[in-house]
Amino acid sequence: MELPTITSRDEWLKARKALLVKEKEASRARDALHAERRALPMVEIDKDYVLQGPGGKAGLIDLFDGRRQLMVYHFMWLHDTDQGCTSCSFLVDSVGDLRHLHSCDTSLALVSRAPLASIERFRGRMGWSVPWYSSEGGDFNYDFHASNDEAVAPVEYNYMDKATLESKGMEFFTQGDGHALSVFLRDGDRVFHTYSTYGRGPEALLNTYNYLDLTPLGRQKYVNEFPHHDRYDGEEPAACH
Numbered sequence: 001m002e003l004p005t006i007t008s009r010d011e012w013l014k015a016r017k018a019l020l021v022k023e024k025e026a027s028r029a030r031d032a033l034h035a036e037r038r039a040l041p042m043v044e045i046d047k048d049y050v051l052q053g054p055g056g057k058a059g060l061i062d063l064f065d066g067r068r069q070l071m072v073y074h075f076m077w078l079h080d081t082d083q084g085c086t087s088c089s090f091l092v093d094s095v096g097d098l099r100h101l102h103s104c105d106t107s108l109a110l111v112s113r114a115p116l117a118s119i120e121r122f123r124g125r126m127g128w129s130v131p132w133y134s135s136e137g138g139d140f141n142y143d144f145h146a147s148n149d150e151a152v153a154p155v156e157y158n159y160m161d162k163a164t165l166e167s168k169g170m171e172f173f174t175q176g177d178g179h180a181l182s183v184f185l186r187d188g189d190r191v192f193h194t195y196s197t198y199g200r201g202p203e204a205l206l207n208t209y210n211y212l213d214l215t216p217l218g219r220q221k222y223v224n225e226f227p228h229h230d231r232y233d234g235e236e237p238a239a240c241h
Helices: 009-038 086-092 116-126 162-167 201-205 207-212
Strands: 051-053 056-058 069-074 106-112 132-134 180-187 190-198
Touching (some): 069 086
Parallel strands (some): 106 132
Antiparallel strands (some): 051 056, 051 132, 069 180
């Protein structure tokens, strides 16, 4: 790509101040969008989901770990190679000290439609401490449209049905697993679904991109071009769409 134009400090400052006006506008628009998201209505969860964690069976309410809010990242599993998706791994690498979220009465957990033994093996390989649960054999991934199988439920991904996905050339999302982020709120023993996002929706959690977006060369790679962090030794990363 072409490098930025070379100019004087005065001309740079003029251009930087013009950009600052747009940055402030974008910040205010983002704040308004966040407020609108917080004001979305919510839906009560009336199904007893059973997940598998290191401590055995767990219901959705158990993932809150006593806190009021829960964020679930639907982590895409590569069943052909029995390992986590590189793009999802790139996102989880950005997760910091969970105590900051916990101090705001919020828990974060990963859920994958994969055997718990495989999840635990991969989590150990990656060195992650984020709670991670298996939804294998259950409806959880399908009900929140992170997995698609017409034999289980009507196809839907990113709020588009099968026909719409196919018309947009997105047939990949009409079957198998995808990625998503879902948010839940607990009021006593009642659990409510407040938000889910797909596609580029969870992109704000990719801290590497947030850093690179501030640089002249930008992102340089698509999200699926980043390998598992233990593969920066010339090996080919596992394919992930």
